[in-house]
Amino acid sequence: MSLNRRDFIKTVGATSVIVPLSACAAPSGARSAGGKARIVVIGGGFGGATAAKYFKVVDPSLDVTLVERQQTYTSCPLSNELLSGHGKIEDLQSGYDGLKKRGVNVVFDEAVSIDPAKKTVKLKGGKTLNYDYMVLSPGVDFNYAGVEGYTEALANTTHPHAWKAGPQTLALKKQLEGMKDGQTFVISVPPGPFRCPPGPYERASQVASYFKSHGMMKSKVLIADANDSFSKKGLFEQAWKRHYPGMIEWVAGAAGGKVVKFDAKSNTASSDFNDFKGDVVNIIPPHHAGIIAKSTGLTNDKGWCTVDMLTMESTVHKDIYVVGDSTVHGELPVYGAPKSAHMAATQAKVAVGAIVAKINGVAAPEPFFVNTCYSVAEKDWGFSVVHIYRKKDGKLVYITDAGGISPVNMDDEVQLVLQRKLESEYVHGWFKNIMADAFA
Amino acid sequence: MRNKMLMALVTIGLAASSAHAGMPTEDLASTCNACHGLNGVSVGPTMPSIGGLPEAYLKNVMQQWKSGERYSATMGRHFKGYSDAEISALATHFSKLPWVPVVQKADAKVIAQGKEASDRCETCHGATGSEPDDAETPKINGQWADYMHLEMLKYRTESLKMPHKKMRNNSKKLDAADVEAVAKFFAAQPK
Numbered sequence: 311m312s313l314n315r316r317d318f319i320k321t322v323g324a325t326s327v328i329v330p331l332s333a334c335a336a337p338s339g340a341r342s343a344g345g346k347a348r349i350v351v352i353g354g355g356f357g358g359a360t361a362a363k364y365f366k367v368v369d370p371s372l373d374v375t376l377v378e379r380q381q382t383y384t385s386c387p388l389s390n391e392l393l394s395g396h397g398k399i400e401d402l403q404s405g406y407d408g409l410k411k412r413g414v415n416v417v418f419d420e421a422v423s424i425d426p427a428k429k430t431v432k433l434k435g436g437k438t439l440n441y442d443y444m445v446l447s448p449g450v451d452f453n454y455a456g457v458e459g460y461t462e463a464l465a466n467t468t469h470p471h472a473w474k475a476g477p478q479t480l481a482l483k484k485q486l487e488g489m490k491d492g493q494t495f496v497i498s499v500p501p502g503p504f505r506c507p508p509g510p511y512e513r514a515s516q517v518a519s520y521f522k523s524h525g526m527m528k529s530k531v532l533i534a535d536a537n538d539s540f541s542k543k544g545l546f547e548q549a550w551k552r553h554y555p556g557m558i559e560w561v562a563g564a565a566g567g568k569v570v571k572f573d574a575k576s577n578t579a580s581s582d583f584n585d586f587k588g589d590v591v592n593i594i595p596p597h598h599a600g601i602i603a604k605s606t607g608l609t610n611d612k613g614w615c616t617v618d619m620l621t622m623e624s625t626v627h628k629d630i631y632v633v634g635d636s637t638v639h640g641e642l643p644v645y646g647a648p649k650s651a652h653m654a655a656t657q658a659k660v661a662v663g664a665i666v667a668k669i670n671g672v673a674a675p676e677p678f679f680v681n682t683c684y685s686v687a688e689k690d691w692g693f694s695v696v697h698i699y700r701k702k703d704g705k706l707v708y709i710t711d712a713g714g715i716s717p718v719n720m721d722d723e724v725q726l727v728l729q730r731k732l733e734s735e736y737v738h739g740w741f742k743n744i745m746a747d748a749f750a
Numbered sequence: 751m752r753n754k755m756l757m758a759l760v761t762i763g764l765a766a767s768s769a770h771a772g773m774p775t776e777d778l779a780s781t782c783n784a785c786h787g788l789n790g791v792s793v794g795p796t797m798p799s800i801g802g803l804p805e806a807y808l809k810n811v812m813q814q815w816k817s818g819e820r821y822s823a824t825m826g827r828h829f830k831g832y833s834d835a836e837i838s839a840l841a842t843h844f845s846k847l848p849w850v851p852v853v854q855k856a857d858a859k860v861i862a863q864g865k866e867a868s869d870r871c872e873t874c875h876g877a878t879g880s881e882p883d884d885a886e887t888p889k890i891n892g893q894w895a896d897y898m899h900l901e902m903l904k905y906r907t908e909s910l911k912m913p914h915k916k917m918r919n920n921s922k923k924l925d926a927a928d929v930e931a932v933a934k935f936f937a938a939q940p941k
Contacts, residue, residue, distance in 0.1 A: 680784070698828065725907065739796030
C-alpha cells in the first residue's frame with residue numbers, strides 16, 4: 311500500500327486537496343520516455359536500501375533500480391558486540407529479496423563511473439543505466455596512506471580494520487580469542503569525521519568485556535586517538551570505571567595519540583611522540599566518501615560530499631542526492647550529523663520525499679531528521695545519543711532543546727542500572743526494526 | 751524553542767482536517783518507523799507496536815515524555831523536539847492505523863501462570879488486553895512481551911517518575927516472579 315503517497319503530494323496554500331500522483335502533470339524533463347521517472351540508487355546499505363524501499367512505499371509505479379556489489383549486507387551496528395561473543399554475524403545480515411518483492415530492480419554489480427551530464431551510470435559488468443534521479447549512498451572508503459605502513463592488503467590479511475562489518479570482523483574476533491592474559495589490544499582511531507563516532511570506544515568496551523568474561527584481568531585495551539574528545543565520553547568513562555577499572559586507557563590526540571605510522575612486523579603503531587606496541591593492533595584508517603562519489607567530483611577538499619541540507623541533493627551535480635556516511639550534513643559541534651545507520655535512513659527518507667515532489671512538480675516536503683544511536687559497553691549496560699534536526703528560518707538546525715546523550719548520573723543506583731539495562735535491550739529492538747525498515 | 755512557522759503550517763493543515771499543509775504528518779511519522787516498524791507494527795521484541803493504539807493514550811504519553819512527567823530511557827529526548835500540534839497529529843495518525851497483534855508463543859505453563867496473575871490488569875485492559883475500558887488505556891494483546899516486561903520494571907521502580915497511580919500500584923503488587931509471565935500471557939493473545 312502506498313501509505314505515504316498522498317502526503318508526499320503537497321498542496322499549495324491552505325486548502326487541502328489530495329492530488330493522486332497519476333493526475334500530476336510532470337514537469338518537462340522529469341520523466342523518461344516511458345512516462346515514469348527512472349531512479350537509480352547506488353549502494354545497498356542503510357541509506358540506499360531505505361531509499362529504494364521508500365520510493366516503492368510512496369509510489370509503487372516508480373522505476374527503481376538498486377545497484378549493490380554484494381548479495382548479502384552485513385550491518386555495522388551491533389558488529390562490535392560480535393567481538394565479545396554476543397550474537398552471530400548471520401543475525402546482522404540481510405539479502406535483498408524484500409526489496410525485490412517490493413518491485414525494486416536489484417542489480418548486483420559495481421558502479422564504476424557516473425556521467426552527471428548524460429545522466430548515466432556505467433557498471434563493472436558492462437551495462438550502462440540511465441537515470442532521471444539518483445540516490446548515491448556509497449558509504450566510506452579508506453585512505454590507507456593516512457597511516458604509513460598500513461595497507462589494504464594488511465587489512466584483508468593480518469591486520470583487519472573491521473570498520474566495514476563482515477569477514478574482517480570475524481578475523482579480528484579470532485585475533486582477540488587468541489590473546490593471553492596480560493596482553494594488550496591497541497585501537498587506533500582516525501581523525502574525525504569517521505563512520506560511527508562512538509564505535510571505537512564501544513569496540514574498546516567490548517574487547518574489555520571479552521577479557522573480563524575470560525578472566526583476563528591483566529589484559530589492557532589502549533585507545534590511541536587522533537582526536538581530543540569523543541562521542542558519549544562521559545558515559546563511556548563511567549562504564550569503564552565501573553566495569554573495567556584500569557583496563558582501558560585512552561590517549562588523546564593532544565597527548566600524542568594520533569597514529570601516523572604502523573609497523574606490521576613489530577605490531578607497533580606510532581604517533582609523532584609515542585610508540586604503541588600491541589599483541590593485537592587494530593588500525594582504523596582515516597576515511598572519506600566512497601570512491602564513486604570522489605570520482606564523480608561530488609566531494610569537497612576534505613573528501614566528503616556537500617549537499618543541500620534540506621533535500622540531500624548534491625551541491626555539485628543536479629539530480630544526484632547523496633545520503634549516508636559519505637555526506638557532511640547538518641550543523642553540529644565538531645563534524646556535523648553523525649555517520650550512523652539511523653541518520654543514513656532518515657536522510658534517505660528526506661531524499662525520497664524531495665525527489666518524488668520534484669517528479670510531481672511540487673515543493674519538497676519539510677524535512678525532519680532524527681538520529682538514535684545506541685552503544686553497548688557491557689551486558690545490560692547500554693546508552694544512546696539522540697539528535698533532531700529540522701528546518702528553521704530556511705536552514706537546517708540542530709534542535710538543542712531535544713536530543714542529547716543518556717543521563718550520566720541519576721537519582722539513585724536502581725534508576726541508573728535500569729536506565730542502562732533498558733537501552734541495552736532497546737538497541738536490539740531498534741536493530742530489528744531499522745533493518746526491516748530498510749530491507750523488508 | 752518552537753518553530754512558529756512550522757506550527758502555524760501544521761495548524762492550518764489540521765484545521766483543514768488533515769495535515770497536508772506544512773509538514774505532512776505521514777512524512778513526520780515515517781521517521782518513527784525506524785524503531786516502531788512500518789505502519790507502527792514493530793518487529794523488534796523490545797520496541798512496542800504503536801499503530802492502532804488509542805489516540806488519547808498516544809497523545810498523553812508523548813506529552814508526558816515531552817514535559818518530563820513520565821520517565822523514559824530515550825523517548826523524552828525525542829519529544830522535546832516536537833511541537834504540541836505535531837504530537838497531536840502523530841497521535842491521530844497512528845491511532846487510525848489498524849492494531850496488528852504480534853502473537854507470540856510461549857510455554858503453556860507460563861501463559862497459565864500469567865493468566866492467573868493478570869486479574870488486576872483485566873479491569874482496565876480487558877481479559878485478553880484487547881478491550882481497554884477507556885480511551886486512555888492501550889491495547890496490550892499481541893504487544894511485545896519483552897517491551898511490556900521492561901515497561902513494568904519502570905512502573906515497579908519506586909523512585910522513578912511514572913504517572914498513573916493505578917498502573918504503578920498494580921504493577922508493584924505483582925509478584926516479581928509473575929511479571930514476565932503476565933507479559934507473555936498478553937503477548938500470546940490474538941484478540
